[in-house]
Amino acid sequence: MEMSNKILIVEDEFIMANALRLLLRQAGYRVCGIASSAEEACESLQKDKPDLVLLDIRLKGKLSGIDLARKLKAEHIAFIYLSANSSQAILEEAKQTEPYGFLVKPFREKDLLVALDIASYRHKNSLESRLRQEAALQKALWDISKETSEARQKLLKTGRAIRSFIPFDLIVAETTPANTKTSEDFGYLRIGFDEYQFIGEKELLTIAGVKADALPANTGKSLTGTQPVIITNNTGEGQPADARRQIWFDAFRAESCLAFPVVTGNGTSVHYYFYSRQRDAYTQSHMAVLSLFTSCLTNVTESMTGPAAIPAPLPEARQTVPSGRSNAGFTDIIGNHPLLLAALDLVTQVAPYNTSVLILGESGTGKEKVAHAIHTHSPRKNGPYIKVNCAAIPAALIESELFGHEKGAFTGAVEKRKGKFEQADGGTIFLDEIGELPLDMQVRLLRVLQEKEIENIGGNVLRKIDVRIVAATNRNLEKEVAEGNFRLDLYYRLNVFPITLPPLRERKSDIILLAEYFTRKFCEEFAKEYAGLSETMVREMHAYGWPGNIRELENVIQRAVILNNGRSALELKQTLPGAPAEPYAEAKIETLGDVKRLQENTERDYIISILRKTKGLIRGLNGAAELLNIKPTTLESKMARLGIQRKDFTSSGGDV
Numbered sequence: 109m110e111m112s113n114k115i116l117i118v119e120d121e122f123i124m125a126n127a128l129r130l131l132l133r134q135a136g137y138r139v140c141g142i143a144s145s146a147e148e149a150c151e152s153l154q155k156d157k158p159d160l161v162l163l164d165i166r167l168k169g170k171l172s173g174i175d176l177a178r179k180l181k182a183e184h185i186a187f188i189y190l191s192a193n194s195s196q197a198i199l200e201e202a203k204q205t206e207p208y209g210f211l212v213k214p215f216r217e218k219d220l221l222v223a224l225d226i227a228s229y230r231h232k233n234s235l236e237s238r239l240r241q242e243a244a245l246q247k248a249l250w251d252i253s254k255e256t257s258e259a260r261q262k263l264l265k266t267g268r269a270i271r272s273f274i275p276f277d278l279i280v281a282e283t284t285p286a287n288t289k290t291s292e293d294f295g296y297l298r299i300g301f302d303e304y305q306f307i308g309e310k311e312l313l314t315i316a317g318v319k320a321d322a323l324p325a326n327t328g329k330s331l332t333g334t335q336p337v338i339i340t341n342n343t344g345e346g347q348p349a350d351a352r353r354q355i356w357f358d359a360f361r362a363e364s365c366l367a368f369p370v371v372t373g374n375g376t377s378v379h380y381y382f383y384s385r386q387r388d389a390y391t392q393s394h395m396a397v398l399s400l401f402t403s404c405l406t407n408v409t410e411s412m413t414g415p416a417a418i419p420a421p422l423p424e425a426r427q428t429v430p431s432g433r434s435n436a437g438f439t440d441i442i443g444n445h446p447l448l449l450a451a452l453d454l455v456t457q458v459a460p461y462n463t464s465v466l467i468l469g470e471s472g473t474g475k476e477k478v479a480h481a482i483h484t485h486s487p488r489k490n491g492p493y494i495k496v497n498c499a500a501i502p503a504a505l506i507e508s509e510l511f512g513h514e515k516g517a518f519t520g521a522v523e524k525r526k527g528k529f530e531q532a533d534g535g536t537i538f539l540d541e542i543g544e545l546p547l548d549m550q551v552r553l554l555r556v557l558q559e560k561e562i563e564n565i566g567g568n569v570l571r572k573i574d575v576r577i578v579a580a581t582n583r584n585l586e587k588e589v590a591e592g593n594f595r596l597d598l599y600y601r602l603n604v605f606p607i608t609l610p611p612l613r614e615r616k617s618d619i620i621l622l623a624e625y626f627t628r629k630f631c632e633e634f635a636k637e638y639a640g641l642s643e644t645m646v647r648e649m650h651a652y653g654w655p656g657n658i659r660e661l662e663n664v665i666q667r668a669v670i671l672n673n674g675r676s677a678l679e680l681k682q683t684l685p686g687a688p689a690e691p692y693a694e695a696k697i698e699t700l701g702d703v704k705r706l707q708e709n710t711e712r713d714y715i716i717s718i719l720r721k722t723k724g725l726i727r728g729l730n731g732a733a734e735l736l737n738i739k740p741t742t743l744e745s746k747m748a749r750l751g752i753q754r755k756d757f758t759s760s761g762g763d764v
């Protein structure tokens with residue numbers, strides 16, 4: 109932390125607060141205030157503008173430290189929790205607020221100083237990348253407002269530009285011209301990494317399954333005021349949706365919505381709605397983004413609705429975006445499950461910067477592919493990309509492998525050798541299985557991260573290097589830290605930007621896309637005709653749990669292609685353990701019916717993944733309904749509709 113940075117202490121125990129103040133002052137920090145409640149802290153935020161807040165979880169007064177943390181997060185102020193032993197539930201809740209550090213009382217002076225140092229490093233990094241991203245968004249919105257294209261195209265482009273700030277499954281614009289009572293609404297549904305389906309009135313009717321005369325009139329009256337608001341689906345919380353909104357919610361199985369009204373100079377108002385299938389997708393920080401970009405969005409809106417706006421083309425012109433199979437910019441990363449797309453969004457967000465990235469996920473989920481994509485999407489793409497598998501190198505050799513050695517540095521070092529870090533200079537190094545790195549190597553890696561320099565074994569010169577570090581692990585690093593196998597300081601520095609890849613069983617809707625992709629690939633490799641997949645094969649593959657993820661799927665397909673006669677549809681020719689599930693249709697997206705089915709599949713996958721976690725428990729504490737934040741009865745009716753049976757997830761099959 110730079111010495112000039114100001115720290116606010118929020119702590120209701122006077123003695124503790126004072127001791128902290130002394131300690132921080134001695135270490136050269138400026139303490140701008142001590143607040144004994146969250147309310148007092150809020151005043152100090154206004155007045156003193158601290159750079160970092162040390163925050164006790166339990167506070168006197170109505171608001172807890174966690175409530176205050178949510179506010180800090182929305183305002184991008186770094187904070188570290190100080191806490192006496194709290195319950196697991198409170199710790200989980202605290203973790204959700206993404207603190208920059210966590211100190212358990214009593215702590216040593218050294219722990220505090222290290223935590224401050226790490227927090228400052230993380231904050232600086234995330235602040236810089238956020239500012240750069242905001243500048244990029246501002247420019248993109250400016251370009252859209254200057255462009256001559258019709259309103260639909262502009263909405264699509266705006267959605268694309270803004271999605272890494274405000275994630276959505278569906279974006280809708282509702283236009284109400286001045287002095288009229290009816291509005292027009294249309295939108296885009298995200299169906300792939302960069303694929304969107306246009307949704308106008310006709311499409312809405314088809315997907316919602318209602319007749320034109322049953323569609324509630326669009327009065328454009330659902331929003332009042334000029335501030336963004338969060339609307340939740342049908343729960344009595346937040347601002348309730350009007351009848352027309354409810355149709356959009358239901359048709360696309362959305363759970364939450366962020367609405368943003370814009371009024372243009374000529375009196376036309378346009379309301380933008382971002383819908384998400386996740387329950388609490390939108391927070392104060394999303395509202396803050398919208399407020400920040402109000403003027404840019406107003407410019408875009410003016411250009412969509414003003415006198416110079418280009419009218420929509422005649423209805424026969426098809427406006428759907430072509431649905432390709434691979435993801436634009438990620439040509440060899442197959443799949444369109446929202447969990448995968450969210451991970452790819454993070455890749456495009458972080459790739460342009462030098463930030464270290466930590467990729468988490470089970471074995472075979474595509475971590476290496478993602479690491480490589482980060483490199484190819486970065487300005488370093490023409491530099492080297494060096495991969496190191498930390499688990500595959502014997503402990504005795506790893507140091508020289510990574511850092512190189514001078515001639516004669518140790519027995520057997522017959523000539524000077526460049527280490528992997530030096531080889532990666534100007535490019536990216538991918539450290540796979542970082543959890544396996546021995547502790548002494550972790551210290552040296554930390555040094556590379558901090559000082560950006562390396563020292564060969566047997567050499568005594570330090571050499572500056574310019575390397576971007578991408579690391580991956582299938583281990584739970586937090587557990588490794590707790591067990592003393594992984595350094596906390598290294599963990600924090602690597603974990604600046606985590607990207608988690610979902611296992612295949614949580615993105616079942618991608619199985620067939622991947623299977624077809626690999627089948628084509630191997631048919632080509634073994635010079636066989638591609639004749640598609642047989643129905644039984646599709647069924648069996650859906651019923652299987654895929655412990656080995658995509659790598660296992662790839663092997664299964666390779667084997668099947670080799671054993672196939674080259675004329676008929678592919679058969680598995682081996683048994684995958686697991687009972688056959690109900691037939692699962694192919695994930696082609698060509699008609700609106702496909703879109704609807706895709707949604708159902710996604711929802712089914714999601715509910716199944718939660719039920720697996722809760723072992724079939726639906727009601728009560730830590731039950732699936734609670735985790736999904738819906739009423740147990742709602743969950744049960746959803747399960748009935750989607751054909752999910754609770755007994756498939758309980759160990760005994762009995763009642764819970």
Ligand SMILES: Nc1ncnc2c1ncn2[C@@H]1O[C@H](COP(=O)(O)OP(=O)(O)OP(=O)(O)O)[C@@H](O)[C@H]1O
Nearest residue numbers: 440441442443470471472473474475476477658659
């Ligand atoms: N989305 C995807 N589309 C196509 N192929 C993929 C995808 N994800 C992974 N693969 C393929 O699956 C295999 C496993 O992927 P990868 O090696 O990236 O996984 P990993 O998570 O790094 O595994 P490990 O932890 O075991 O090293 C590779 O052959 C890769 O090409």
